[in-house]
Amino acid sequence: MALLQVRNLVKHFVRRHxxxxxxxxxxxxxxxxxxxxxxxxxxxxxxxxxGKSTTGRCILRLIEPTSGDVFFRGExxxxxxxxxxxxxxxxxxxxxxxxxxxxxxxxxxxxxVEEPLIIHKLGSKAQRRARVAELFTLVGLxxxxxxxxPHEFSGGQRQRIGIARAxxxxxxxxxxxxxxxALDVSIxxxxxxxxxxxxxxxxxxxxxxxxxxxxxxxxxDRVAVMYLGKIVEMGNTHSLFSSPRHPYTRALLSAVPVLDxxxxxxxxALDPTSFDARAPLKEIGASHWAAV
Amino acid sequence: MPAPLLDVQxxxxxxxxxxxxxxxxxxxxxxxxxxxxxxxxxxxxxGKSVTAFSIxxxxxxxxxxxxxxxxxxxxxxxxLPEREMRQVRGxxxxxxxxEPMTALNPVMxxxxxxxxAITVHDRTDRVAAWDRAxxxxxxxxxxxxxxxxxxxxxxxxxxxxxRVMIAIALACRPALVIAxxxxxxxxxxxxxxxxxxxxxxxARYALALLLITxxxxxxxxxxDRVAVMHNGSLVEEGPVRQILRAPVHEYTQRLLAAVPGMRxxxxxxxx
Numbered sequence: 001m002a003l004l005q006v007r008n009l010v011k012h013f014v015r016r017h018x019x020x021x022x023x024x025x026x027x028x029x030x031x032x033x034x035x036x037x038x039x040x041x042x043x044x045x046x047x048x049x050x051g052k053s054t055t056g057r058c059i060l061r062l063i064e065p066t067s068g069d070v071f072f073r074g075e076x077x078x079x080x081x082x083x084x085x086x087x088x089x090x091x092x093x094x095x096x097x098x099x100x101x102x103x104x105x106x107x108x109x110x111x112x113v114e115e116p117l118i119i120h121k122l123g124s125k126a127q128r129r130a131r132v133a134e135l136f137t138l139v140g141l142x143x144x145x146x147x148x149x150p151h152e153f154s155g156g157q158r159q160r161i162g163i164a165r166a167x168x169x170x171x172x173x174x175x176x177x178x179x180x181x182a183l184d185v186s187i188x189x190x191x192x193x194x195x196x197x198x199x200x201x202x203x204x205x206x207x208x209x210x211x212x213x214x215x216x217x218x219x220x221d222r223v224a225v226m227y228l229g230k231i232v233e234m235g236n237t238h239s240l241f242s243s244p245r246h247p248y249t250r251a252l253l254s255a256v257p258v259l260d261x262x263x264x265x266x267x268x269a270l271d272p273t274s275f276d277a278r279a280p281l282k283e284i285g286a287s288h289w290a291a292v
Numbered sequence: 293m294p295a296p297l298l299d300v301q302x303x304x305x306x307x308x309x310x311x312x313x314x315x316x317x318x319x320x321x322x323x324x325x326x327x328x329x330x331x332x333x334x335x336x337x338x339g340k341s342v343t344a345f346s347i348x349x350x351x352x353x354x355x356x357x358x359x360x361x362x363x364x365x366x367x368x369x370x371x372l373p374e375r376e377m378r379q380v381r382g383x384x385x386x387x388x389x390x391e392p393m394t395a396l397n398p399v400m401x402x403x404x405x406x407x408x409a410i411t412v413h414d415r416t417d418r419v420a421a422w423d424r425a426x427x428x429x430x431x432x433x434x435x436x437x438x439x440x441x442x443x444x445x446x447x448x449x450x451x452x453x454x455r456v457m458i459a460i461a462l463a464c465r466p467a468l469v470i471a472x473x474x475x476x477x478x479x480x481x482x483x484x485x486x487x488x489x490x491x492x493x494x495a496r497y498a499l500a501l502l503l504i505t506x507x508x509x510x511x512x513x514x515x516d517r518v519a520v521m522h523n524g525s526l527v528e529e530g531p532v533r534q535i536l537r538a539p540v541h542e543y544t545q546r547l548l549a550a551v552p553g554m555r556x557x558x559x560x561x562x563x
Binding site for chain 2: 219261
């Protein structure tokens, strides 16, 4: 059984344009289905506005989806009560993109990491403190960083605090929403290495939401490509990157700068009339689906 | 060998701090020939943007240039009177910023912004300036240019705004364009279009380009030569193939090793 199964997830945002004009509906997530196996690194890629972050937030119900199902270990989290959902979030954590705005600037790093333990009433004060120290070591921070404020850390260190906080409750799945996008490339490499290490060590499962296709190709086991709220292609990373089938995937991959100045540059422009936007995903090869 | 178009010699820039001054750019020297593209790479805080601002004398206090020369078309820009500098800035050397939403004036029609760039330097009337603006929007492939000139920046997509920025940069037919992370804020498909456009305009107008970026993919696509900065100093400089395939400096090697998809040995290509 898959650890996380998303089925026909839909999120519509209604935009009102004042009194005299009818509201319009933005289909941010439009019938998205996928599942993630335990221990998997699942990449969700797409350009801005494709709905990848909204999908991640709907899974945790940080945004309430319009319809659909999200099964975690076989239970539909969308039918959970508030209290039950809060409990479920112990197993499902998120790391955000911007370590500047996602950490409370008035709290010390140690308190930020301890906060989830307090909210979930875990352990005595001494036990919590010990756990925080352990988490700091785990993500490669120093114990004398505990008393510092977020502004005293670099971007990479701040993201490590964000990861430590996400791991405080020993979750089964971590949703990394552009978690390394804002970082310099060498810092990004360090944080990614840490995330991969923790995956093995703590048997974590990741939903890795990103727009950096080169990074996703390098670290994810499977990838889904989103375009205008739908998954247009999904499959094993190697298969999807080496033989993309959907016109959008092809255009997207061809737009990624190639690191070899002499490589041929075959830019493929997207022709929106060349495919049926409502086509369902179908299996086109061994664990490779495309909406063609 | 002809003199280079831009010749930066021993540039040092310092920011006066509360306790002690911080050296942002340390004894930096490089050249750009006419029509050439130099990629200036480095991580945040390495001094890339400060270098660009120093060349154009747009550096704000507490930053100040403490030594060095910036020779452009044979004159030292750092010692020009401000009045003469204004004739260089925007006309002979122009700048494309990373964030087109903050670089464009939100309450001014894009046509007026392009026309302003023209009339500041040329004595032309508004009608002629708008005609030239139409030409420029055509050159950056914005369809229906005459109507688009009446739009405000918020009515344009991110890619279109960056095209408007490029049109403004080209308004006075500069010899050198400094592009500071021109595609960083854009989606990858839009980035590809903007890079294609820059490549086309560079050939059409024989532009020299100082391309500031942290993305080695963009470097591989655009640059003839590469200069790598680290902590304000130039650590390595050379032709793009040499830097990408056989970097000599330990920092360059480390930086390239961190780039996802960059294979050891530097064959780089993934397809």
